[in-house]
Amino acid sequence: MIGLHTADEVRAAEAPLLAAGPEGALMQRAATGLATVCLRLLGRAHGTRVTALVGAGDNGGDALFAGAQLAARGARVTAVLLDPDRAHPAGLARLRRAGGRVAGPDGPTGLDRADLVLDGITGLGGRGGLRPEAAALVVRAAAGPGLMVAVDLPSGVDPDTGAVAGRAFPAQHTVTFGAVKAGLVVGEGRQHAGQVHLVDIGLAGTLPRPRAVRLTDDDVAARLEPPTDADDKYSRGVVGIVAGSATYPGAAVLCTGAALRTRPGLVRYAGTAAAGVRAAWPEAIVTEGRPSDAGRVQAWVVGPGMGTDDGAADVVAEVLATDLPVLLDADALTLVARRPDLVRDRTAPTVLTPHDREFARFGQDVGADRIGAARRLAADLGAVVLLKGAATIVAAPDGPAFVNGTGTPELATAGTGDVLSGIAGALLAAGLPAAEAAATAAHVHGRAGQLAAEGGPLIAGDLVRRLPRTLARLRRGSGAGLGD
Ligand SMILES: NC(=O)C1=CN([C@@H]2O[C@H](COP(=O)(O)OP(=O)(O)OC[C@H]3O[C@@H](n4cnc5c(N)ncnc54)[C@H](OP(=O)(O)O)[C@@H]3O)[C@@H](O)[C@H]2O)[C@@H](O)CC1
Ligand SMILES: Nc1ncnc2c1ncn2[C@@H]1O[C@H](COP(=O)(O)OP(=O)(O)O)[C@@H](O)[C@H]1O
Protein backbone atom coordinates (compact mmCIF):
# COMPACT_ATOMS: atom_id res chain seq x y z
CA MET A 1 0.00 0.00 0.00
CA ILE A 2 1.19 3.50 -0.75
CA GLY A 3 0.55 5.97 2.05
CA LEU A 4 -0.92 9.32 1.04
CA HIS A 5 0.00 12.05 3.48
CA THR A 6 -0.96 15.59 4.42
CA ALA A 7 1.36 18.58 4.58
CA ASP A 8 1.15 18.62 8.38
CA GLU A 9 2.10 14.95 8.58
CA VAL A 10 5.11 15.48 6.35
CA ARG A 11 6.24 18.55 8.27
CA ALA A 12 5.87 16.70 11.58
CA ALA A 13 7.86 13.76 10.21
CA GLU A 14 10.61 16.13 9.02
CA ALA A 15 10.89 17.92 12.38
CA PRO A 16 12.98 15.34 14.29
CA LEU A 17 15.28 14.84 11.32
CA LEU A 18 15.77 18.58 10.95
CA ALA A 19 16.51 18.85 14.67
CA ALA A 20 19.05 16.05 14.46
CA GLY A 21 20.84 18.02 11.70
CA PRO A 22 23.15 18.61 9.93
CA GLU A 23 21.54 21.77 8.62
CA GLY A 24 20.28 21.53 5.09
CA ALA A 25 20.76 17.77 4.83
CA LEU A 26 17.12 17.05 3.99
CA MET A 27 17.08 19.72 1.32
CA GLN A 28 20.23 18.26 -0.19
CA ARG A 29 18.62 14.83 -0.38
CA ALA A 30 15.54 16.35 -1.96
CA ALA A 31 17.53 18.40 -4.48
CA THR A 32 19.73 15.46 -5.43
CA GLY A 33 16.69 13.26 -5.98
CA LEU A 34 15.12 16.02 -8.05
CA ALA A 35 18.22 16.54 -10.18
CA THR A 36 18.49 12.78 -10.72
CA VAL A 37 14.94 12.55 -12.05
CA CYS A 38 15.51 15.61 -14.27
CA LEU A 39 18.65 14.04 -15.71
CA ARG A 40 16.75 10.87 -16.46
CA LEU A 41 14.00 12.85 -18.17
CA LEU A 42 16.44 14.98 -20.17
CA GLY A 43 18.67 12.07 -21.13
CA ARG A 44 21.76 14.27 -20.58
CA ALA A 45 22.57 17.58 -18.94
CA HIS A 46 25.24 19.00 -21.24
CA GLY A 47 23.85 21.60 -23.60
CA THR A 48 20.29 21.40 -22.33
CA ARG A 49 18.38 24.50 -21.23
CA VAL A 50 16.64 24.52 -17.88
CA THR A 51 14.54 27.30 -16.39
CA ALA A 52 13.81 27.14 -12.66
CA LEU A 53 10.87 29.17 -11.35
CA VAL A 54 11.88 30.10 -7.83
CA GLY A 55 9.63 31.31 -5.02
CA ALA A 56 10.82 32.72 -1.71
CA GLY A 57 10.50 29.53 0.35
CA ASP A 58 12.32 26.22 0.67
CA ASN A 59 10.53 24.87 -2.41
CA GLY A 60 12.51 27.48 -4.35
CA GLY A 61 15.61 26.32 -2.44
CA ASP A 62 15.12 22.79 -3.75
CA ALA A 63 14.85 24.12 -7.30
CA LEU A 64 18.00 26.24 -6.89
CA PHE A 65 20.12 23.40 -5.50
CA ALA A 66 18.87 20.97 -8.16
CA GLY A 67 19.48 23.63 -10.81
CA ALA A 68 23.04 24.00 -9.50
CA GLN A 69 23.62 20.26 -9.86
CA LEU A 70 22.35 20.34 -13.43
CA ALA A 71 24.46 23.42 -14.20
CA ALA A 72 27.53 21.69 -12.78
CA ARG A 73 26.93 18.95 -15.37
CA GLY A 74 26.77 21.38 -18.23
CA ALA A 75 23.13 22.45 -18.41
CA ARG A 76 22.37 26.11 -19.12
CA VAL A 77 20.25 26.97 -16.12
CA THR A 78 18.28 30.17 -15.59
CA ALA A 79 16.67 30.80 -12.23
CA VAL A 80 13.68 33.15 -12.39
CA LEU A 81 13.29 34.70 -8.95
CA LEU A 82 9.79 35.80 -8.02
CA ASP A 83 11.04 37.63 -4.96
CA PRO A 84 14.78 38.30 -5.48
CA ASP A 85 15.40 39.60 -1.96
CA ARG A 86 14.01 36.45 -0.33
CA ALA A 87 15.24 33.66 -2.60
CA HIS A 88 16.98 30.86 -0.64
CA PRO A 89 20.45 32.43 -0.09
CA ALA A 90 22.54 29.24 0.04
CA GLY A 91 20.73 27.78 -2.96
CA LEU A 92 21.20 30.96 -4.94
CA ALA A 93 24.90 31.11 -4.10
CA ARG A 94 25.34 27.48 -5.14
CA LEU A 95 23.57 28.05 -8.44
CA ARG A 96 25.69 31.09 -9.22
CA ARG A 97 28.90 29.19 -8.36
CA ALA A 98 27.85 26.41 -10.73
CA GLY A 99 27.45 28.94 -13.57
CA GLY A 100 23.66 29.36 -13.45
CA ARG A 101 22.08 32.64 -14.53
CA VAL A 102 19.56 34.62 -12.53
CA ALA A 103 16.66 36.72 -13.83
CA GLY A 104 13.50 38.40 -12.58
CA PRO A 105 10.07 37.54 -13.99
CA ASP A 106 10.42 40.41 -16.49
CA GLY A 107 13.97 39.50 -17.49
CA PRO A 108 15.32 36.84 -19.87
CA THR A 109 13.57 33.77 -18.43
CA GLY A 110 14.56 31.39 -21.21
CA LEU A 111 11.07 29.87 -21.05
CA ASP A 112 10.61 30.15 -24.81
CA ARG A 113 13.55 27.80 -25.44
CA ALA A 114 13.71 25.67 -22.31
CA ASP A 115 14.04 21.88 -22.51
CA LEU A 116 12.82 21.60 -18.94
CA VAL A 117 11.03 23.92 -16.53
CA LEU A 118 11.37 23.38 -12.80
CA ASP A 119 8.46 24.67 -10.74
CA GLY A 120 9.83 25.75 -7.36
CA ILE A 121 7.30 28.53 -6.76
CA THR A 122 5.45 26.95 -3.84
CA GLY A 123 5.40 23.54 -2.19
CA LEU A 124 3.97 22.62 1.17
CA GLY A 125 3.88 26.30 2.14
CA GLY A 126 1.61 27.40 -0.72
CA ARG A 127 -1.77 28.74 0.31
CA GLY A 128 -4.80 29.52 -1.83
CA GLY A 129 -4.70 30.38 -5.51
CA LEU A 130 -1.39 31.40 -7.05
CA ARG A 131 -0.76 35.12 -6.80
CA PRO A 132 -0.99 37.02 -10.13
CA GLU A 133 2.74 37.27 -10.82
CA ALA A 134 3.28 33.55 -10.16
CA ALA A 135 0.21 32.62 -12.17
CA ALA A 136 1.44 34.69 -15.13
CA LEU A 137 4.79 32.91 -15.04
CA VAL A 138 3.06 29.54 -15.01
CA VAL A 139 1.06 30.53 -18.10
CA ARG A 140 4.26 31.53 -19.90
CA ALA A 141 5.98 28.31 -18.90
CA ALA A 142 3.07 26.22 -20.13
CA ALA A 143 3.13 28.01 -23.48
CA GLY A 144 6.82 27.19 -23.96
CA PRO A 145 8.41 23.96 -25.18
CA GLY A 146 9.95 22.79 -21.89
CA LEU A 147 9.07 19.58 -20.07
CA MET A 148 7.09 20.69 -17.04
CA VAL A 149 8.49 19.32 -13.77
CA ALA A 150 6.98 20.28 -10.41
CA VAL A 151 9.13 20.36 -7.29
CA ASP A 152 7.37 18.50 -4.44
CA LEU A 153 3.94 19.47 -5.80
CA PRO A 154 2.64 21.65 -8.60
CA SER A 155 2.42 25.22 -7.35
CA GLY A 156 -1.22 26.18 -6.84
CA VAL A 157 -2.33 22.67 -5.83
CA ASP A 158 -3.50 22.19 -2.25
CA PRO A 159 -1.25 19.43 -0.85
CA ASP A 160 -4.01 17.82 1.21
CA THR A 161 -7.07 17.99 -1.02
CA GLY A 162 -5.77 18.54 -4.54
CA ALA A 163 -7.95 21.64 -4.78
CA VAL A 164 -6.88 24.29 -7.28
CA ALA A 165 -8.19 27.81 -6.81
CA GLY A 166 -7.45 29.66 -10.04
CA ARG A 167 -4.34 28.51 -11.81
CA ALA A 168 -1.76 25.83 -10.98
CA PHE A 169 1.39 24.56 -12.65
CA PRO A 170 0.36 21.88 -15.18
CA ALA A 171 3.17 19.40 -14.55
CA GLN A 172 4.02 16.44 -16.71
CA HIS A 173 6.12 15.08 -13.85
CA THR A 174 6.11 15.80 -10.14
CA VAL A 175 9.11 14.92 -8.02
CA THR A 176 7.81 14.70 -4.47
CA PHE A 177 9.83 14.32 -1.29
CA GLY A 178 9.46 11.94 1.63
CA ALA A 179 5.85 10.89 1.02
CA VAL A 180 3.20 11.09 -1.68
CA LYS A 181 0.91 13.97 -0.76
CA ALA A 182 -2.78 13.14 -1.03
CA GLY A 183 -3.36 16.21 -3.20
CA LEU A 184 -1.20 14.73 -5.95
CA VAL A 185 -3.51 11.81 -6.61
CA VAL A 186 -6.99 13.21 -6.23
CA GLY A 187 -9.21 15.83 -7.86
CA GLU A 188 -7.63 18.65 -9.83
CA GLY A 189 -4.26 18.00 -8.20
CA ARG A 190 -4.15 14.65 -9.95
CA GLN A 191 -4.70 16.33 -13.29
CA HIS A 192 -1.88 18.77 -12.59
CA ALA A 193 0.69 16.37 -11.17
CA GLY A 194 1.40 14.17 -14.19
CA GLN A 195 3.62 11.22 -13.32
CA VAL A 196 4.60 11.26 -9.65
CA HIS A 197 8.17 10.31 -8.64
CA LEU A 198 8.77 9.75 -4.93
CA VAL A 199 12.20 10.66 -3.57
CA ASP A 200 13.15 9.00 -0.31
CA ILE A 201 14.54 11.61 2.10
CA GLY A 202 14.47 9.30 5.10
CA LEU A 203 11.01 9.94 6.55
CA ALA A 204 9.86 6.31 6.61
CA GLY A 205 10.49 5.92 10.35
CA THR A 206 8.81 9.17 11.38
CA LEU A 207 5.69 9.33 9.18
CA PRO A 208 2.43 8.53 10.98
CA ARG A 209 0.05 5.80 9.82
CA PRO A 210 -1.56 7.32 6.72
CA ARG A 211 -5.21 8.36 6.77
CA ALA A 212 -5.43 7.67 3.05
CA VAL A 213 -3.78 4.95 0.98
CA ARG A 214 -3.55 3.68 -2.56
CA LEU A 215 -3.65 -0.05 -3.27
CA THR A 216 -0.98 -1.53 -5.52
CA ASP A 217 -1.45 -4.43 -7.95
CA ASP A 218 0.15 -6.70 -5.37
CA ASP A 219 -2.24 -5.55 -2.62
CA VAL A 220 -5.15 -6.30 -4.91
CA ALA A 221 -3.78 -9.66 -5.99
CA ALA A 222 -3.60 -10.65 -2.32
CA ARG A 223 -7.34 -9.94 -2.05
CA LEU A 224 -8.22 -11.96 -5.14
CA GLU A 225 -7.39 -15.42 -4.03
CA PRO A 226 -8.19 -18.06 -6.65
CA PRO A 227 -10.42 -20.98 -5.69
CA THR A 228 -8.88 -23.99 -3.99
CA ASP A 229 -9.66 -27.71 -4.06
CA ALA A 230 -11.85 -27.17 -1.02
CA ASP A 231 -14.15 -24.69 -2.75
CA ASP A 232 -17.57 -25.31 -4.23
CA LYS A 233 -19.92 -22.90 -5.97
CA TYR A 234 -21.47 -21.79 -2.68
CA SER A 235 -18.29 -21.39 -0.66
CA ARG A 236 -17.00 -18.77 -3.11
CA GLY A 237 -19.83 -16.42 -2.19
CA VAL A 238 -23.21 -16.06 -3.82
CA VAL A 239 -24.08 -12.58 -5.03
CA GLY A 240 -27.63 -11.38 -5.57
CA ILE A 241 -28.43 -8.66 -8.10
CA VAL A 242 -31.46 -6.43 -8.44
CA ALA A 243 -31.03 -4.18 -11.46
CA GLY A 244 -32.51 -3.17 -14.80
CA SER A 245 -36.06 -3.33 -15.99
CA ALA A 246 -38.06 -5.15 -18.66
CA THR A 247 -37.65 -2.17 -20.99
CA TYR A 248 -34.02 -1.51 -20.05
CA PRO A 249 -32.28 -4.79 -19.28
CA GLY A 250 -28.81 -3.43 -20.12
CA ALA A 251 -27.77 -2.46 -16.60
CA ALA A 252 -28.86 -5.86 -15.29
CA VAL A 253 -26.96 -7.70 -18.00
CA LEU A 254 -23.76 -5.71 -17.41
CA CYS A 255 -23.93 -5.94 -13.62
CA THR A 256 -24.70 -9.67 -13.61
CA GLY A 257 -21.99 -10.35 -16.18
CA ALA A 258 -19.40 -8.43 -14.16
CA ALA A 259 -20.30 -10.35 -10.99
CA LEU A 260 -20.08 -13.66 -12.85
CA ARG A 261 -16.76 -12.78 -14.45
CA THR A 262 -15.24 -11.63 -11.14
CA ARG A 263 -16.04 -14.63 -9.02
CA PRO A 264 -18.10 -17.15 -10.89
CA GLY A 265 -19.32 -19.19 -7.93
CA LEU A 266 -22.97 -18.35 -8.25
CA VAL A 267 -24.92 -15.23 -9.21
CA ARG A 268 -28.62 -14.86 -8.58
CA TYR A 269 -30.73 -12.22 -10.29
CA ALA A 270 -34.14 -10.99 -9.14
CA GLY A 271 -36.10 -8.42 -11.11
CA THR A 272 -38.04 -7.40 -14.14
CA ALA A 273 -35.09 -7.69 -16.56
CA ALA A 274 -35.09 -11.44 -15.97
CA ALA A 275 -35.64 -12.37 -19.62
CA GLY A 276 -32.72 -10.25 -20.81
CA VAL A 277 -30.41 -11.55 -18.10
CA ARG A 278 -31.38 -15.15 -18.79
CA ALA A 279 -30.65 -14.71 -22.48
CA ALA A 280 -27.26 -13.06 -21.89
CA TRP A 281 -26.07 -15.15 -18.95
CA PRO A 282 -27.44 -18.69 -18.80
CA GLU A 283 -25.00 -19.25 -15.90
CA ALA A 284 -27.02 -16.94 -13.61
CA ILE A 285 -30.00 -18.16 -11.61
CA VAL A 286 -32.82 -15.84 -12.48
CA THR A 287 -36.22 -14.98 -11.03
CA GLU A 288 -38.80 -12.41 -12.07
CA GLY A 289 -39.84 -12.23 -8.44
CA ARG A 290 -38.65 -10.25 -5.45
CA PRO A 291 -35.24 -10.53 -3.80
CA SER A 292 -36.76 -12.88 -1.20
CA ASP A 293 -37.67 -15.26 -4.05
CA ALA A 294 -34.12 -15.46 -5.33
CA GLY A 295 -32.69 -17.95 -2.84
CA ARG A 296 -29.81 -17.44 -0.41
CA VAL A 297 -27.06 -14.98 -1.17
CA GLN A 298 -24.11 -13.57 0.78
CA ALA A 299 -24.39 -10.00 -0.56
CA TRP A 300 -26.79 -7.87 -2.60
CA VAL A 301 -26.21 -5.33 -5.35
CA VAL A 302 -29.23 -3.11 -5.83
CA GLY A 303 -30.01 -0.21 -8.08
CA PRO A 304 -28.56 0.07 -11.59
CA GLY A 305 -31.36 0.86 -14.02
CA MET A 306 -34.15 -0.33 -11.72
CA GLY A 307 -36.14 2.90 -11.67
CA THR A 308 -37.33 4.93 -8.71
CA ASP A 309 -41.04 4.11 -8.53
CA ASP A 310 -42.80 2.78 -5.42
CA GLY A 311 -42.10 -0.81 -6.43
CA ALA A 312 -38.38 -0.09 -6.65
CA ALA A 313 -38.49 1.69 -3.28
CA ASP A 314 -40.10 -1.38 -1.70
CA VAL A 315 -37.44 -3.66 -3.14
CA VAL A 316 -34.62 -1.43 -1.86
CA ALA A 317 -36.20 -1.36 1.60
CA GLU A 318 -36.59 -5.14 1.55
CA VAL A 319 -32.94 -5.71 0.73
CA LEU A 320 -31.75 -3.16 3.29
CA ALA A 321 -33.82 -4.94 5.94
CA THR A 322 -31.65 -8.06 5.55
CA ASP A 323 -28.56 -8.60 7.66
CA LEU A 324 -26.39 -9.06 4.57
CA PRO A 325 -23.85 -6.70 2.99
CA VAL A 326 -25.65 -4.49 0.45
CA LEU A 327 -24.21 -2.35 -2.32
CA LEU A 328 -26.46 0.52 -3.44
CA ASP A 329 -25.90 2.13 -6.82
CA ALA A 330 -27.68 4.46 -9.24
CA ASP A 331 -31.49 4.48 -8.71
CA ALA A 332 -31.11 2.89 -5.28
CA LEU A 333 -29.01 5.91 -4.27
CA THR A 334 -31.77 8.27 -5.36
CA LEU A 335 -34.19 6.28 -3.25
CA VAL A 336 -32.09 6.06 -0.08
CA ALA A 337 -31.17 9.74 -0.33
CA ARG A 338 -34.85 10.30 0.47
CA ARG A 339 -34.74 7.80 3.34
CA PRO A 340 -31.16 7.73 4.68
CA ASP A 341 -32.31 6.10 7.92
CA LEU A 342 -32.73 2.87 5.97
CA VAL A 343 -28.93 2.88 5.75
CA ARG A 344 -28.18 4.39 9.16
CA ASP A 345 -30.28 1.76 10.93
CA ARG A 346 -28.36 -1.18 9.46
CA THR A 347 -25.81 -3.23 11.32
CA ALA A 348 -24.58 -5.19 8.29
CA PRO A 349 -22.21 -3.36 5.91
CA THR A 350 -23.63 -1.02 3.28
CA VAL A 351 -21.65 0.34 0.34
CA LEU A 352 -22.89 3.35 -1.63
CA THR A 353 -21.35 4.05 -5.04
CA PRO A 354 -22.36 7.58 -6.11
CA HIS A 355 -20.91 9.74 -8.84
CA ASP A 356 -20.92 13.46 -8.08
CA ARG A 357 -24.55 14.13 -9.00
CA GLU A 358 -25.77 11.14 -7.02
CA PHE A 359 -23.61 12.26 -4.10
CA ALA A 360 -25.25 15.70 -4.14
CA ARG A 361 -28.66 14.08 -3.59
CA PHE A 362 -27.52 13.39 -0.01
CA GLY A 363 -27.55 17.09 0.70
CA GLN A 364 -24.09 18.46 -0.13
CA ASP A 365 -22.04 18.90 -3.26
CA VAL A 366 -18.76 17.02 -3.39
CA GLY A 367 -16.72 20.23 -3.61
CA ALA A 368 -12.97 20.44 -4.04
CA ASP A 369 -12.04 18.12 -1.15
CA ARG A 370 -13.16 14.75 -2.51
CA ILE A 371 -11.60 12.60 0.21
CA GLY A 372 -13.13 14.82 2.90
CA ALA A 373 -16.54 14.74 1.22
CA ALA A 374 -16.56 10.93 0.97
CA ARG A 375 -15.45 10.67 4.60
CA ARG A 376 -18.21 12.98 5.78
CA LEU A 377 -20.97 11.06 4.02
CA ALA A 378 -19.55 7.74 5.22
CA ALA A 379 -19.54 9.00 8.81
CA ASP A 380 -23.04 10.45 8.47
CA LEU A 381 -24.55 7.23 7.12
CA GLY A 382 -22.36 4.73 8.95
CA ALA A 383 -21.58 3.18 5.56
CA VAL A 384 -18.82 2.80 3.02
CA VAL A 385 -18.92 5.47 0.32
CA LEU A 386 -17.26 4.85 -3.04
CA LEU A 387 -17.17 8.24 -4.75
CA LYS A 388 -16.61 7.70 -8.46
CA GLY A 389 -14.35 9.85 -10.55
CA ALA A 390 -11.07 9.87 -12.43
CA ALA A 391 -9.58 8.88 -9.06
CA THR A 392 -12.31 7.01 -7.24
CA ILE A 393 -12.34 7.43 -3.45
CA VAL A 394 -13.50 4.81 -0.96
CA ALA A 395 -14.15 6.00 2.58
CA ALA A 396 -15.57 4.24 5.61
CA PRO A 397 -16.68 5.70 8.95
CA ASP A 398 -13.28 4.63 10.30
CA GLY A 399 -9.99 3.38 8.90
CA PRO A 400 -8.04 4.82 6.01
CA ALA A 401 -9.65 6.14 2.85
CA PHE A 402 -8.57 4.53 -0.41
CA VAL A 403 -7.72 6.60 -3.49
CA ASN A 404 -7.80 4.52 -6.63
CA GLY A 405 -4.80 4.68 -8.91
CA THR A 406 -5.96 2.71 -11.95
CA GLY A 407 -8.30 3.55 -14.82
CA THR A 408 -8.52 5.62 -17.95
CA PRO A 409 -10.76 8.48 -19.09
CA GLU A 410 -12.12 5.97 -21.65
CA LEU A 411 -14.19 4.66 -18.73
CA ALA A 412 -16.41 7.72 -19.02
CA THR A 413 -19.00 5.83 -21.02
CA ALA A 414 -22.48 4.56 -20.18
CA GLY A 415 -22.73 1.35 -18.18
CA THR A 416 -19.21 1.19 -16.77
CA GLY A 417 -20.63 1.99 -13.34
CA ASP A 418 -22.95 -1.02 -13.59
CA VAL A 419 -19.87 -3.17 -14.21
CA LEU A 420 -18.15 -1.70 -11.15
CA SER A 421 -21.16 -2.59 -9.00
CA GLY A 422 -21.10 -6.18 -10.19
CA ILE A 423 -17.39 -6.55 -9.45
CA ALA A 424 -17.77 -5.03 -5.99
CA GLY A 425 -20.82 -7.15 -5.21
CA ALA A 426 -18.93 -10.31 -6.06
CA LEU A 427 -16.07 -9.32 -3.76
CA LEU A 428 -18.50 -8.44 -0.95
CA ALA A 429 -20.14 -11.84 -1.34
CA ALA A 430 -16.72 -13.45 -1.18
CA GLY A 431 -16.34 -12.00 2.31
CA LEU A 432 -13.95 -9.10 1.85
CA PRO A 433 -14.52 -6.29 4.36
CA ALA A 434 -16.76 -3.71 2.71
CA ALA A 435 -14.23 -0.91 2.20
CA GLU A 436 -11.62 -3.34 0.88
CA ALA A 437 -14.14 -4.94 -1.46
CA ALA A 438 -15.04 -1.53 -2.85
CA ALA A 439 -11.42 -0.39 -3.20
CA THR A 440 -10.33 -3.68 -4.75
CA ALA A 441 -13.24 -3.49 -7.19
CA ALA A 442 -12.30 0.04 -8.24
CA HIS A 443 -8.71 -1.07 -8.86
CA VAL A 444 -9.74 -4.13 -10.90
CA HIS A 445 -12.31 -2.08 -12.84
CA GLY A 446 -9.66 0.50 -13.71
CA ARG A 447 -7.20 -2.16 -14.83
CA ALA A 448 -9.89 -3.80 -16.98
CA GLY A 449 -10.54 -0.37 -18.48
CA GLN A 450 -6.86 0.13 -19.25
CA LEU A 451 -6.67 -3.28 -20.86
CA ALA A 452 -9.81 -2.69 -22.91
CA ALA A 453 -8.64 0.78 -23.95
CA GLU A 454 -5.53 -0.74 -25.53
CA GLY A 455 -7.88 -1.80 -28.32
CA GLY A 456 -9.32 1.69 -28.82
CA PRO A 457 -12.47 3.30 -27.44
CA LEU A 458 -14.24 0.97 -25.06
CA ILE A 459 -17.84 0.17 -24.22
CA ALA A 460 -18.95 -1.22 -20.88
CA GLY A 461 -19.31 -4.77 -22.19
CA ASP A 462 -15.61 -4.74 -23.12
CA LEU A 463 -14.81 -4.49 -19.42
CA VAL A 464 -16.82 -7.60 -18.66
CA ARG A 465 -15.07 -9.44 -21.47
CA ARG A 466 -11.63 -8.32 -20.23
CA LEU A 467 -12.24 -9.17 -16.57
CA PRO A 468 -10.88 -12.75 -16.65
CA ARG A 469 -7.65 -11.63 -18.29
CA THR A 470 -7.36 -8.65 -15.95
CA LEU A 471 -7.75 -10.87 -12.90
CA ALA A 472 -5.30 -13.42 -14.28
CA ARG A 473 -2.69 -10.73 -14.89
CA LEU A 474 -3.15 -9.23 -11.45
CA ARG A 475 -2.79 -12.64 -9.84
CA ARG A 476 0.32 -13.39 -11.88
CA GLY A 477 2.00 -10.28 -10.53
CA SER A 478 2.38 -6.63 -11.27
CA GLY A 479 5.19 -7.17 -13.77
CA ALA A 480 2.73 -8.68 -16.22
CA GLY A 481 2.27 -5.71 -18.52
CA LEU A 482 -0.44 -3.69 -16.82
CA GLY A 483 1.77 -0.74 -15.92
CA ASP A 484 0.42 2.59 -14.68
N1 LIG B 1 11.46 21.60 5.70
C1 LIG B 1 12.42 20.86 5.15
O1 LIG B 1 13.40 20.52 5.74
C2 LIG B 1 12.35 20.48 3.75
C3 LIG B 1 11.53 21.18 2.87
N2 LIG B 1 11.54 20.89 1.58
C4 LIG B 1 10.92 21.78 0.64
O2 LIG B 1 10.39 22.90 1.25
C5 LIG B 1 9.03 23.09 0.84
C6 LIG B 1 8.29 23.85 1.88
O3 LIG B 1 8.96 25.07 1.99
P1 LIG B 1 8.33 26.32 2.77
O4 LIG B 1 7.75 25.87 4.02
O5 LIG B 1 9.42 27.30 2.86
O6 LIG B 1 7.18 26.79 1.82
P2 LIG B 1 7.11 26.91 0.23
O7 LIG B 1 6.40 25.71 -0.29
O8 LIG B 1 8.42 27.21 -0.37
O9 LIG B 1 6.12 28.13 0.02
C7 LIG B 1 6.33 29.34 0.72
C8 LIG B 1 6.56 30.46 -0.26
O10 LIG B 1 5.47 30.51 -1.16
C9 LIG B 1 4.87 31.80 -1.12
N3 LIG B 1 3.45 31.59 -1.35
C10 LIG B 1 2.54 31.01 -0.54
N4 LIG B 1 1.34 30.93 -1.15
C11 LIG B 1 1.50 31.48 -2.36
C12 LIG B 1 0.61 31.69 -3.46
N5 LIG B 1 -0.68 31.33 -3.40
N6 LIG B 1 1.10 32.26 -4.58
C13 LIG B 1 2.40 32.64 -4.65
N7 LIG B 1 3.29 32.47 -3.64
C14 LIG B 1 2.84 31.90 -2.52
C15 LIG B 1 5.21 32.36 0.21
O11 LIG B 1 5.20 33.76 0.13
P3 LIG B 1 4.98 34.66 1.45
O12 LIG B 1 3.62 34.29 1.98
O13 LIG B 1 6.09 34.33 2.39
O14 LIG B 1 5.04 36.04 0.90
C16 LIG B 1 6.61 31.78 0.41
O15 LIG B 1 7.52 32.56 -0.32
C17 LIG B 1 8.54 21.70 0.58
O16 LIG B 1 7.42 21.67 -0.26
C18 LIG B 1 9.77 21.10 -0.09
O17 LIG B 1 9.81 21.48 -1.45
C19 LIG B 1 12.41 19.85 1.06
O18 LIG B 1 13.61 20.50 0.71
C20 LIG B 1 12.69 18.77 2.05
C21 LIG B 1 13.20 19.34 3.34
N1 LIG C 1 -12.57 10.78 -16.67
C1 LIG C 1 -12.58 9.57 -16.10
N2 LIG C 1 -11.43 8.92 -15.87
C2 LIG C 1 -11.43 7.70 -15.32
N3 LIG C 1 -12.56 7.04 -14.94
C3 LIG C 1 -13.73 7.64 -15.13
C4 LIG C 1 -13.82 8.93 -15.70
N4 LIG C 1 -15.13 9.26 -15.76
C5 LIG C 1 -15.83 8.23 -15.24
N5 LIG C 1 -14.98 7.25 -14.86
C6 LIG C 1 -15.36 5.98 -14.25
O1 LIG C 1 -16.39 5.39 -15.03
C7 LIG C 1 -17.40 4.86 -14.19
C8 LIG C 1 -18.73 5.58 -14.52
O2 LIG C 1 -19.73 5.18 -13.65
P1 LIG C 1 -21.19 5.80 -13.70
O3 LIG C 1 -21.11 7.29 -13.77
O4 LIG C 1 -21.97 5.20 -12.61
O5 LIG C 1 -21.71 5.29 -15.12
P2 LIG C 1 -23.05 4.51 -15.50
O6 LIG C 1 -24.11 5.01 -14.57
O7 LIG C 1 -23.31 4.89 -16.93
O8 LIG C 1 -22.78 3.06 -15.35
C9 LIG C 1 -16.93 5.03 -12.77
O9 LIG C 1 -16.26 3.88 -12.34
C10 LIG C 1 -15.95 6.20 -12.87
O10 LIG C 1 -14.95 6.16 -11.87
Ligand SMILES: [K+]
Ligand atom coordinates in the same frame (compact mmCIF):
# COMPACT_ATOMS: atom_id res chain seq x y z
K1 LIG D 1 6.30 23.47 -6.70
